[in-house]
Amino acid sequence: MEEISKNPFFIDLKKKFSTLYEKASGNQWLVCVPSKSSFTKSQINQEFAEMHVLKPSISFKDVFDTNTNPPKSIQIDGTTIKTREGFSKKRNISIITKEIFFNENFQPFNAVLIETPLVEPVEKEVKEKPQKELRQKPVVEKQRQQTQTNQKKKPKEKIQIVPEPEFNIYNTQEVISLSGEIITVSSIFPPHKTLEEISKFLTKFHENFQVFPKIKEKLKEFKQSYFFVKKYEEDAANRIEKLCEDTFSIFINVNPKFSVLANQKYNKIELLSIMKMYVLGTLNIYKKMRELYSEEDDNCYQQIKKEYQKNLLILISNLQLKFFQNIFQRKTPFEMMLVLDATIQKLTKLAYPGKESKSKLLSTDDLLPLLIYTITLSQPTQLYSRMIYCSSFNLTNISTSKFGFIDASFQTSVLTIHEGNACSKYEIEQRERREVERKEQIRLKQEKKKEEEKKERLSQIKRTNQSPRVIDLNKKQGEVKVGGFLSNLLSRDDFLK
Template sequence: MNISINYEEDLQKNPLYLTLMQKSSLLQEICINNWIFALPRKSSYSEESLKNHEFILSHILSPSEELPKTHFINLIGDEVVINEQSIKMKNDKIHQCVILFEEFYFTKDLQKFKIMCIDMPLNKKFGKRSMSSNSTVKNVQESIEFIHQNCSRQIERKIQNAIKNFNLRMQKVFDYKQLQINIKLLYDYCINIASNRKIKDDQFLFLNVKIAIEYIVMDAVYEKIFDAITIENSEKNIEFNKILRKLSNITLNDLNLSHLPEVTSQVNENINVLRIELLKIDKSKCAFDKLSCIKNVIDIISLYNDNKLTATDELLPMLVYIIIKSNYFYFISTLIFIKEFNLSQILNSEAHSVGSAFVYILTTIEAIIYFIQTNEHMKLEKNQLIKKTITIDDVKCQTDYIDFLFKCIYDNDEVQLEKYLKIPYSVFIKEKTSSSSEPSSSSQNSVSCHPLCACLSCENLKNNSSSINVNLTSQNDMRMLHIAAFYNLPKIVSLLLINDAEIDATNENGFTALHIASMNGHQKVLFLLLHGNANINLPTKDKKTSLILASMYGHEHCVKALIFFSEHTHMAININAQDIEGNTALHYASQCGFLIIVDILLEYQAKATLKNNIGKTPLDYAYNSVIKKRINDAVKYQVEELPVAESEFVFIRKQDLAEIFEDTK
């Protein structure tokens, strides 16, 4: 599928389409023989072409017998080939057309035929002079060479001086609006001095000048303006990044793509390739280069689908998945940059196929961001911890019984939970099989009147009986305390702790209830667990502590709670703990732009100089200049602890101190 071009014309008003509709016998032949009608955009051919009968015949394609999907012969005998998302005459090695989309149309007699919309005529002799048939500059080096070839040395120097003066004047300017206005003024100034009459009269040459100047200007000012965008939109960035973290366990099945097993399998297997391609967006300094990175990802996905046209409702979820898995946290700022700093206006160039492509991709990015923002609470397959439909009558084995207890927790049903916590499965199933309407005396004696009852019988029950089910585990080692922490149920957590739930029990990933509460931002549950003596420094299997998880997922209130509790108890927190990748809480907070968390960690002496496994410090990951300054300021006051040899220690006795004191009298 080619999803790279936006086709905004009314197809039924296309002059070539209308011409075909008037040729009923030819149209009938197309329907009978299953030929394809390749329809170029009306803006890509001249009215004179319509007078040439060859023009319409050259766009009616008959599939070959051997390769009917990719090889055709038109009605004037030319061989035509489809290659991925383009179509071309076989004997023309240069000129090729982009396939915009394909649709089936019906005649008045309800006969069906296929129309393949393309961006220009198959034979270039029928087309207007098309900019898409010429190559434009593609990077800053080509842009410098292009200006050098088409402008005088004097103009080159003027452009260089204008950029140099801009950087000097704007050195201490950080206001986004002021920078935005001045960058556009700089660009317009450079265009004016670079464009003489000859250049302005040549549409393609003038477009290339505009693109070249955009490359040159943005290469000089990009870092400053992009930083200003991240600061100006910090709240939006933070909220979006929290959602990205929250959805980090997403799978393609969560996005309703289970009906495409081959494609989803390819995407999962090659996720690193797709991530690397997408992350090139971070190094790109021009709007159309950033969009090209998205286009390249789309092209790779199309390859996984054997170059078949992928429907938009299938493509978008795949892009959502790749974006969430990319660990790129500048999507909001990137979208704003693309929309506001399309200096050459190529995105608005309807006559240029590249411009049309970028319009489509920009719309796609906006749709993806909106989808992610509005699906923050998406139910992820990995987070489906309970069977929400199970009832007491469905219990037929120990696993069902555990699922039922988990369901009681999910329903926040304290009465039911307390009742069945103390009924062993063997007793429960015996009663059930005997069809007893009332629990046996043994089970009755193990159940309190109600959760708040303080009668003598219930007090004895609390003191003497054990809740034998409280530490039962599911197949993935999840316990009731984990479930209660995940669903943020403080009362259930209290009930489980009172009934001797093992507070530091771990699931299959090494997560305790405290880890789960920290990761999900459940502060009340977190405090209950800390007061219950949960291990504040216990790491998961990938060595993430509760502090790292709270910082990583952007829960500043949980970060404060962990540090506050540590500060006011004897439970010292390891603020510089490193996970399996060597990252600290400060690394993660710095990377995602969580400024409040960065400030909290630095206030409590988090080391800003610790390196992770690839030698990066939190400063290297600083989200913007504000965070960079905070970390730099902290580094100035942090003294590096140097290892001291044992021989350098001198132990002074009280007797020595007394002698020193006597000598100083």
Template sequence: MADGEDLDLNPFYKSLQTKFSSKFETAQDRCYLLCIPVAASLKGIYINQQFVETHVLRPSPYFQSHFVSSDKHGSRSIVLENGHIHTKDGFPTNTAIKILSEELGYNKDYKPFKMLIIEKPLDSTLKSREDPSSPTLDLQETRISFQDNKRLLFQFPEHKTALAVLDQNIRQFNSNYMILQGYLDHAAQKLKDICFHTTENLLKVNRHRRMNSDRRIVDLITNGVESYVMGSVHGKVFQAVCQKCAKDDEIICQKVKEFHGIRGEEFGVKPEFCCPLPASIVELANLDGLTTPLEKVSCLKATLDNISEEVNDSLRSNSMPGDELPCLTSDDLISILITLLIQAKSRHLASNLYYMEHFHWSTSSKDDLSFSLVTFKAAAEYFINTDFSYLKPLTPKVKNEMTFEEIIAVKQEQEGDDNKDKTNKTRPSTTASPRPRLSSFNRELDNITRMIEKTSTSSTDNGPIKSLFPEYDQVQASGFGKRTPTSPPDVIPISKSAGAAPLGDFLSSLQNDLLDGTYGKQD
């Protein structure tokens, strides 16, 4: 710990334990990284939700030693390197902040999490609560939805004229512009030009005092214009995109139906990464209902973040304290995404990916959005072009038993077919038809039916009884051992040979035998 730094007296650490206790508890349970500025650097700083999310960071699902802020969209990122924290995406400037010391804490499951004591806050532009010049524009807020970006643009009075021109251009596009098949690139270029010129006009008239010093304001306005334009023309543009990508969408939908229920292991997911992903499925299922490219690509990123978080939670719950957890690679993500696509059942996945790739132009330092799009494109291409016919789809549940009535009904139906075959066999034919082979199911059904019929009929049978010893049939035919049909013989015929031995106990017991055959030695 830094000399003289007591965490119990640190304003930020005290806020985590009191005002933001739920956030602190979540950070401990999921082993997040806590960056705690020394108390001396926090004088006049207002510790709010954005401050906490900036200094409570979760591991990046893409790179080691990379961490992202704990807000919903992971809008900021840092890198730990050589005893310093290097601020990257989402910060107004990239700076290196010295790590003064490191503390190790343990959660209720005795799993460790790190707390880094740093020399100053990660964002040097944070203002105090009492600063009268604090801007009304919250630069910490992440604006993704169409409505949020629309409110951003219209909250500046100086934007009124430029936005009126933009609304007129949007109305003309929706009413007059015709999107022809094969000319989607032309439509994309036209909308891109509208966004570029509108953004340029807004930046010229905007009077925000940080306009020339804070790159985040430029990014906010650029993203806001694109979201406003694409959200306004979505109905017209996306319909044309769906027509262009209809074949790929149909292939994906067909495979989703065909392979529904197949386990992740069969698609190559490693056993340790196989776990339920409910939050990821729900997030991806929202994709079709979003309108702007920024909303859609942010949905992909949130899905990947949820996958990483849910898999890591599963790994931690199944590991012992101190065990090193395996890391998800890009190949692992592809396999997991295949199972996720099947469960989320997106009807227009190929169309959405095309829409994001060709109608999202706003410059942004968030490379993780691009990575998310590339990862999903790779998964979709793999799903479309790979032959999974060797995998057996989930079959309907098989009944383990059949009722007596069902067995008899099936057997009667088969007997009806057999009678037809017998009728056909009585007719002369020059060629002998091969006897059909019974399936194992039919053979088993025959056996079961015979047993049922035997138990349900009388034990007496008026038909002739076959001999158990067919080898003596010829002897019977010659006159020996014949009997009248009225009753069985009283005794077994004895050989006339002088040296014949008397009957033993076994043969004597067979004298009243009902079987159609004689026993004993025959002369």
């Protein structure tokens, strides 16, 4: 089945017409993507792009207006698009498949793959032809259409009979579970649990399309009825987890492959994890957390700016910073955990260079100052709300796993920054280190001075070459072990000249 993300028009829309794409995704409009076999690259221009970006009508359900001037309208009836006002002819265009994408604010928007472009075909002028040829044309045209119809039907029958190789559920692969453990599951699952991959995975199975509306309705009902309250994230997480289990049950009841996977331990864990990511992404929980904790986000940012302006000694390389900054492009707690894990691995490598970093782990006391410092240098603006989202909506027990340690370290770091103690421990350690270095430098200078004094006294002995003079090198310069008249002579400056 053709993937929308690899369609030439969809790629050009994102790259060449990026302003239009950002406007469409930001407003959660509908994007119609013609099948790649139905158009040529030369047809893609501004007008073509605007014709396929549709905003919902404010007056009628399932009616959309194109982004052209003047706008044209279409109506979606099941799996068919019907052209309405603005089009010279009424046409019915089949919807092949539907995919969900996400904008920069993690809000979902729909894209549908359609059989032909919405742009009306340009009709060529019909030149006058002999009467005999005009009479034959309808018959020839009818035969040609019948041939095309038969050709279209044959591949569809083959696709239904021959299963696609990627649907073989018995091949295996290793993936990271929601708790951070490596588990072996069917290769049918996406290797990375990003929202885009999960959305593509679920739309690969035609059985799933019959339950998408039901699931969407349940999630919409939750969004409209549930009221999020600050510091009551645990209750919200429990309710969302129940929604995930319901979604899981709905899918396995209609999809025989999912039903088989649900009877195998690790495949069931992975399938349930995918449902959790799908539900979280559709509900867009982070948007709620950002609204609830905007004050805490602002406070963290002010504290970070204050610390950043102190021009602390930069020990963290750009590599660690880049790894951590990736957290602000991630859309689920699981993806954020992977970023934090990678950042901590890089910090460990910084502390234990070479092969030692693979076997050693940073203790909490060593890790926190480095992690706090890395966060401070990245200057995030929505730190606190992300910490709440990441910690509260894992939807799995991570307390005793590797992700549990990572989560606790991240929470402690953010709370330290929020309380105005960012980098305080790090600064103390730096001051102590500088004090030790200062004392060591003083000691080395003193030793060097003593060595120079000894050399000077020895050089004086060689110059004078006086046998009565017995020098004690442990005494200060000028002190000699002689007395009386000779002592007075030796003490005179002009005596040695």
